[in-house]
Amino acid sequence: xxxxxxxxxxxxxxxxxxxxxxxxxxxxxxxxxxxxxxxxxxxxxxxxxxxxxxxxxxxxxxxxxxxxxxxxxxxxxxxxxxxxxxxxxxxxxxxxxxxxxxxxxxxxxxxxxxxxxxxxxxxxxxxxxxxxxxxxxxxxxxxxxxxxxxxxxxxxxxxxxxxxxxxxxxxxxxxxxxxxxxxxxxxxxxxxxxxxxxxxxxxxxxxxxxxxxxxxxxxxxxxxxxxxxxxxxxxxxxxxxxxxxxxxxxxxxxxxxxxxxxxxxxxxxxxxxxxxxxxxxxxxxxxxxxxxxxxxxxxxxxxxxxxxxxxxxxxxx
Numbered sequence: 001x002x003x004x005x006x007x008x009x010x011x012x013x014x015x016x017x018x019x020x021x022x023x024x025x026x027x028x029x030x031x032x033x034x035x036x037x038x039x040x041x042x043x044x045x046x047x048x049x050x051x052x053x054x055x056x057x058x059x060x061x062x063x064x065x066x067x068x069x070x071x072x073x074x075x076x077x078x079x080x081x082x083x084x085x086x087x088x089x090x091x092x093x094x095x096x097x098x099x100x101x102x103x104x105x106x107x108x109x110x111x112x113x114x115x116x117x118x119x120x121x122x123x124x125x126x127x128x129x130x131x132x133x134x135x136x137x138x139x140x141x142x143x144x145x146x147x148x149x150x151x152x153x154x155x156x157x158x159x160x161x162x163x164x165x166x167x168x169x170x171x172x173x174x175x176x177x178x179x180x181x182x183x184x185x186x187x188x189x190x191x192x193x194x195x196x197x198x199x200x201x202x203x204x205x206x207x208x209x210x211x212x213x214x215x216x217x218x219x220x221x222x223x224x225x226x227x228x229x230x231x232x233x234x235x236x237x238x239x240x241x242x243x244x245x246x247x248x249x250x251x252x253x254x255x256x257x258x259x260x261x262x263x264x265x266x267x268x269x270x271x272x273x274x275x276x277x278x279x280x281x282x283x284x285x286x287x288x289x290x291x292x293x294x295x296x297x298x299x300x301x302x303x304x305x306x307x308x309x310x311x312x313x314x315x316x317x
Contacts, residue, residue, distance in 0.1 A: 016154055020116055021119060024115070024116050027112050028112065031105075031108055031109060034101075035105060035165060035166040035170075037101060038101040038169075038170065039172070039174075042101075042173060043173045043174065043176075044098065045091075045094040045095045045098040046177050046312070047094075048087075048094040049304045049308050050181065050301045051087050051090075052087050052088065052090075052304075053301040053304040053305075054301045055087050105166060110159060113159035113162060116158050117158070121151040124147070128144055145223050150219070167316040170316045171316045174313055174316070175190055175313075178190070178309045181305050181306070185302070185306060189281060189306065189313075190313075192277070193274065193314070196273075196274060197270065197274070197317045200273075207266060208263060211259035211263050212259075212263075214256060215256050215259050215260060215263075218252045222256065224252075225249040225252055228245065271314070275314070278310050282303070282307055282310065
């Protein structure tokens, strides 16, 4: 079951998709629908920020808007003060629904990815057992064990793929919503964040590739060292060659764990840089919007929507 190939990510994904059962493929299609629902819920919660902050900072200005006035009249609301509680409840409900949808999406995508991983692992082991005897004799068992264990890499690919698709859908939906609120400010923020993350990706991709090659190779060497040392433990004890096998194991295990640690650092470090950049950007936008007509009171709803949108965009990016 050769799914770990060197043809690049598209070829790998095509092979993985080919080896999935019809049931798993249907579940992936349903998961795509859940991703769209989650993106829509996030847009609704983002849109609810504008009237909520508006009713707190400038209630009369919001109440005099034609759409708000029509809705208020239909609900029997005669003053701006009576809108505070309904809009607060609406904002809280939208945030709750968006959070629940995101939580459901995380549960479904994780469960599906690891269920697919179990299917692939079982199939890889089954095909290995059905190989002819001469194949088993000619092949080192450490390669077989390591290969089956590396199905976990396929699980990570599937899980990251679902995260990528859901993040892209969320990114697109929030981008459209922010552009509808304030096109200039939204495009400036997206350009700033997008360029920063694009630069980070370009700088780190080669290191990630080298680390992944190191992990793939050294994990096989670790299993080989364990089998040789423990399989011939009688000779090891008699010859006193424990230091030799410990050194072989150390030379394989240390580079693999160092590469894994480097990957974790690369994946988590951009968050802190982007959070600082986001705070600087929000401060600059607040300064610029405060000098427009209406002052800070008029700018607060837009700033609130942009701040919430940035808070949603950063994990998606």
